[in-house]
Amino acid sequence: MKEYNSKKVNTSPVGQSDVDAVMKKYDRESNIRIWTGKYKIAIRGILIAFSLWCIYVTLFATFLEEIRLTSFLGLIVLIGFLTYPAKKGDIRENYMPISDIIFMLLGTGAFLYFTFSANKIINQGTRFESYQIIIGIIGILALVELTRRCVGLPILIVAGFFLIYALAVGLTNPAFFGRVKFLVRKPFFIQKKVIFSTPVNVCSKYIVVFIIFGAFLERTGISNFFIQLANCVAGKYAGGPAKVAVISSALCGMVSGSSVGNTVTTGSVTIPMMKETGYKSEFAGAVEAASSTGGQIMPPIMGAAAFLMADFIGVPYSQIIVRAILPALLYFTGIFIAVHLEAKKLGLSGIPKEELPVFKILIRKIYLLLPLIMLVIWVSGNYMTMQKAASYAIVLSIIVSLFDKENRINVTKCLDALEAGGRGVISVAVACGVAGIISGSITMTGLANDLINGIISVANGKLIIALLLTMLCCIVLGMGVPTTANYCIMAATCAPILVRMGVPIMAAHFFVFYFGIVADITPPVALAAYAGSAIAKSNPMKTAFTASKLAIAVFIVPYVFCFNPSMLLIDTTAVSVVQIFITSLIGVFGLSASLEGFLFVKMPAIVRVMLAVGGLMLINPTLMTDILGLLLIVAGCAWQKMQQNKTKVVV
Secondary structure (H helix, E strand, O other): OEOOOOOOOOOOOOOHHHHHHHHHHHOHHHOOOEOOHHHHHHHHHHHHHHHHHHHHHHHHOOOOHHHHHHHHHHHHHHHHHHHOOOOOOOOOEOOOOHHHHHHHHHHHHHHHHHHHOHHHHHHHOOOOOHHHHHHHHHHHHHHHHHHHHHOOHHHHHHHHHHHHHHHHHHOOOOOHHHHHHHHHHHHHHOOOOHHHOHHHHHHHHHHHHHHHHHHHHHHOOHHHHHHHHHHHHHOOOOOHHHHHHHHHHHHHHHHHOOHHHHHHHHHHHHHHHHHHHOOOHHHHHHHHHHHHHHHHHOOOOOOHHHHHHHHHHOOOHHHHHHHOHHHHHHHHHHHHHHHHHHHHHHOEOOOOHHHOOOHHHHHHHHHHHHHHHHHHHHHHOOOOOHHHHHHHHHHHHHHHHOOOOOOOOOHHHHHHHHHHHHHHHHHHHHHHHHHHHHHHHHHHOOHHHHHHHHHHHHHOOOHHHHHHHHHHHHHHHHOOOOHHHHHHHHHHHHHHHHHHOOOOHHHHHHHHHHHHHHHHHOOOOOHHHHHHHHHHOOOHHHHHHHHHHHOHHHHHHHHHHHHOHHHHOOOOOHHHHHHHHHHHHHHHHHHHHHHHOEOOOEOOHHHHHHHHHHHHHOOOOOHHHHHHHHHHHHHHHHHHHHHHHHHHHHO
């Protein structure tokens, strides 16, 4: 076996400047204005005040929902323009053009006009003055421009397509200006519709507090604790650093909620370790990207879309957490298997024992997990609302950090967390707003129903065809649209298709949720994989294809729980759950081994086909396909074992 040797490969730890450069290239949220001196203090104060305001509103405010939502987006526009420049890479210090200031004030004013005139607007009904339509247009344009700055053009292209469709074809009003007036009045002034629909409502109520909570967790040293814990658990085994990357990225990813952000931050530590061990650059970058992307499906803190799912379906968030456990385990098990087989194929060893953290010392910091544990207990036990549980967890994270000398939180770190939390909300909020415009346009033009009927007609009653078409829609849209927005659109269009074809509503929404996430590692627009390749200094496209191969489980598991909802603990028994989990696990193993081309020795083509077909047959939850699939995988494994024994005899 190859020994872990840092001299073997010319790698060095990735510095903070390199991390920042990669983030600016692949993560639009990192392209922010540079403020110094008194301006920095002022902007910092505004972001901190915004975070505190959001916490106060979610916990204590009793005013109208119209006031809460419009004030939230108004403040988002304010801090968004203060944070993001018009052009990517604008690095001028303390610079904000007059045009940006004017646009910021007009956009903020448009939303705050609604805030302070809420009662009047509600009582108007459909009677709107021309100046109100102009105010609405300004507000929408400000939201759109801010989305371009911090999210990117793809989501706006999608929104523009559906708005043009609505103006040209979808709306029945014969007068063009009548259609324009309708498209302004309904999105901007009609509450619980379009911009101010479920996505923005959930963002302002739940997501914002959880983002702030994640910022506090990062500053209490929990990310470093996760990496050290993963080293203790898996570092000593074959190809240890890659296994450490899988575990640590899964744990860190559930906190950060960002595929690209987690790939870069965690990858700056794990990717050089993997390369030093002997993994190829493409493989190292792919492992980190696939694992970090999977963090968004890792309970208990999943991506922001999970909160939206709970609201769309109308179930407690605790149910989403519980039902996500088995699919998440299968996903990361699949990556873990691939990593292990790659290590065996290359003959890689683990990290020397003397270089690993001492478990007895590390376990003394287990109290750092208390905020997460209590959050799960509070939410799953329905002891309090999600936003209250997250707020209490923030306080608890501050308390537990006081016992850690290395990462003890202080006033400065608290303010840093509030600032980071406020800034982190911007991109999610505007994406939710634009997603509302897209889904609203689809719904009010009747296009959603046409799409549903069209796909059902093409599928011709065959669920597998409908699932394949839905998967392609989610992946294509997810290539340029953030996960949260992608889910909102798919929840309004594709999820109802699957429900109409007999898929339980929870399984349908999980299906579109999963395939919206996987777009981050699916070529040609695989931002997480490209970020990983930048750290690993590898070929971006090869890294993306390798990441897709490693994440094969995420392409399979959604089909499993659509054909057999037992995977999501829907209308099932303990025996059925165990059965479906075991058969799915074997299927994932077969596919991972087939794609890796190695089990005990190098795998001939016929064996790879046997394992792949066997794995796929285990998707269909019938006794016959399960038996045939198991036989094929067992036969393939036996063949590999015999080949290994022959090799030993020859030697």
